[in-house]
Amino acid sequence: MLRLLLMLLLLANAGFYAWTQDWLAPLLPALAEQREPERLAAQVRPELISVLSAKAASAAVAAAVNEPDPLICLEAGPFSEAAVVAAESALAGNSVPDGAVLREPRWQTFTWGVVMGRFADRETLRSKADELKKLGIRYDELTLPPSLVPGLRLGNFSDRYGAETALNSLTRKGVRSARVVPLPTGTAQWWLRVARADAEMQTRLKSLPPERLGSGFRPCAVVKGAVAG
Numbered sequence: 001m002l003r004l005l006l007m008l009l010l011l012a013n014a015g016f017y018a019w020t021q022d023w024l025a026p027l028l029p030a031l032a033e034q035r036e037p038e039r040l041a042a043q044v045r046p047e048l049i050s051v052l053s054a055k056a057a058s059a060a061v062a063a064a065v066n067e068p069d070p071l072i073c074l075e076a077g078p079f080s081e082a083a084v085v086a087a088e089s090a091l092a093g094n095s096v097p098d099g100a101v102l103r104e105p106r107w108q109t110f111t112w113g114v115v116m117g118r119f120a121d122r123e124t125l126r127s128k129a130d131e132l133k134k135l136g137i138r139y140d141e142l143t144l145p146p147s148l149v150p151g152l153r154l155g156n157f158s159d160r161y162g163a164e165t166a167l168n169s170l171t172r173k174g175v176r177s178a179r180v181v182p183l184p185t186g187t188a189q190w191w192l193r194v195a196r197a198d199a200e201m202q203t204r205l206k207s208l209p210p211e212r213l214g215s216g217f218r219p220c221a222v223v224k225g226a227v228a229g
Contacts, residue, residue, distance in 0.1 A: 071196040071197060072196075072197055073193070073194065074217040074219060075191050075192060075194070075217065075219075075220045076191065076192045076205075076215070077214060078190060078191055079191070079214065080190070081190065084103060084192065086212045087192055088103065090208065090209070091208070094208050094209075095204075100201065101192050101194050101205075102192070102195075103191075103192060103193075105145070105146070105191075107184030108189065109185050110183055111185055112157045112162065112163035112181075112182060113157070114155040114156075114167050114170065114178050115148060115153050115178065115179065116154065116177055117142065117149070117150060118150065119150050122150055125150045125151070128152060135173055135175065136173075139154050140153050141153075155170075156183065164180055167179070192213075192217075193220065194217075205217040
């Protein structure tokens with residue numbers, strides 16, 4: 001009995017070997033190709049794939065872990081004119097570099113103006129003023145907001161519709177490059193702002209004593225209904 005089992009086992013092994021070599025192809029289906037050539041043919045741009053060495057893989061992981069923190073916008077305020085001076089003094093006294101934090105005015109109330117500018121320089125402003133004089137258009141020079149200085153105001157209105165109507169009339173008279181913008185009125189509120197604070201600056205600003213910084217520095221908010229300088 002044992003001899004019969006041994007013979008059957010030998011025959012089974014011999015038959016399996018013959019099948020893997022395709023010697024039984026007429027009788028049995030051939031063994032499927034293990035390399036799967038159809039999948040290789042279906043690859044999309046395989047040249048873009050590279051195998052990293054252990055050292056290169058470790059360096060890539062370390063670079064990802066040590067990637068610098070994102071830069072964020074931080075601001076503190078609002079301050080009055082006197083309070084913002086005191087806040088800037090506090091920053092200087094705590095080793096915040098000069099120029100790292102910028103003072104920014106914002107207004108909560110505004111009118112609608114027809115303006116020209118901001119011009120590159122005062123020579124350009126004078127040239128535009130001469131053109132307006134020849135057309136018989138009255139104007140005055142803008143002093144606010146800083147983002148429009150040097151510039152010219154051709155009219156001031158309580159609502160946007162009135163400003164747009166005046167702009168259309170001026171355009172028919174030959175005025176070019178004028179536009180309608182909100183113009184600030186009243187007293188400005190002051191903010192201290194860092195547009196791109198790195199991790200070190202974020203830590204430094206958030207650790208400052210709050211006595212002269214109001215509620216301290218926090219992520220910048222989207223300004224709605226206010227005019228910024």
